[in-house]
Amino acid sequence: MIVAVIGIILLLILLILAIRIGFNKEMSDDILDENTVIHASGIYSIIRKSPKEELLKIRPSQEELIKYLASINEDICKFPVSDKERKKLVEDWSESINRNIETIEQGDKEGVEFYYFQFSPETCPVCKSYIKKGQFVTREEIFRYPSIIPPFHLGCTTCLNPHHGKENLRDTTELGMFPLFSNESLPQLPDWKKVFTSNVIKGVTT
Numbered sequence: 001m002i003v004a005v006i007g008i009i010l011l012l013i014l015l016i017l018a019i020r021i022g023f024n025k026e027m028s029d030d031i032l033d034e035n036t037v038i039h040a041s042g043i044y045s046i047i048r049k050s051p052k053e054e055l056l057k058i059r060p061s062q063e064e065l066i067k068y069l070a071s072i073n074e075d076i077c078k079f080p081v082s083d084k085e086r087k088k089l090v091e092d093w094s095e096s097i098n099r100n101i102e103t104i105e106q107g108d109k110e111g112v113e114f115y116y117f118q119f120s121p122e123t124c125p126v127c128k129s130y131i132k133k134g135q136f137v138t139r140e141e142i143f144r145y146p147s148i149i150p151p152f153h154l155g156c157t158t159c160l161n162p163h164h165g166k167e168n169l170r171d172t173t174e175l176g177m178f179p180l181f182s183n184e185s186l187p188q189l190p191d192w193k194k195v196f197t198s199n200v201i202k203g204v205t206t
């Protein structure tokens with residue numbers, strides 16, 4: 001009888017131990033999963049950090065632009081550049097930086113992974129030998145190389161647009177959609193000193 005009771009007690013102890021071991025294992029699995037998620041979201045939030053600060057670091061300042069433009073009398077098409085046009089070129093530069101940064105910041109809120117280049121309001125004659133309309137970059141490429149954010153030079157009409165489609169653009173067959181990066185290294189981009197006075201800038205009256 002005593003042996004049977006001891007046996008039952010031992011069995012109960014073993015059962016409790018088994019349950020505890022199982023429970024602990026489940027707990028540690030949960031912790032592991034949680035860590036994996038935190039780790040992934042950490043990287044994700046770094047990539048999604050606004051590229052504004054990094055971009056402004058590598059782009060010339062307004063003072064630099066004004067100083068440079070003071071020494072320029074004509075643009076790449078040999079059109080004369082007036083004082084009003086110089087002022088407009090600097091204003092458009094800042095406006096274009098802000099607009100493209102806003103596009104990316106808004107895209108980050110919506111989880112946009114791809115952005116494609118477009119010329120607006122007209123084709124940029126400086127950029128067209130570097131970038132084709134519809135060429136795309138990933139959000140990670142923007143994070144790694146903020147210099148791929150337009151404007152690339154004074155009077156640049158290139159802009160970035162978000163691609164909202166669900167498909168991976170790397171696999172797309174859409175006409176004109178192909179990656180800007182052919183390998184890991186940064187493609188050549190125009191020199192900011194190339195001045196283009198578009199029809200919008202030419203003969204500004206304000």
Ligand SMILES: [Zn+2]
Pocket residue numbers: 124125126127128152153155156157158190
């Ligand atoms: Zn351009």
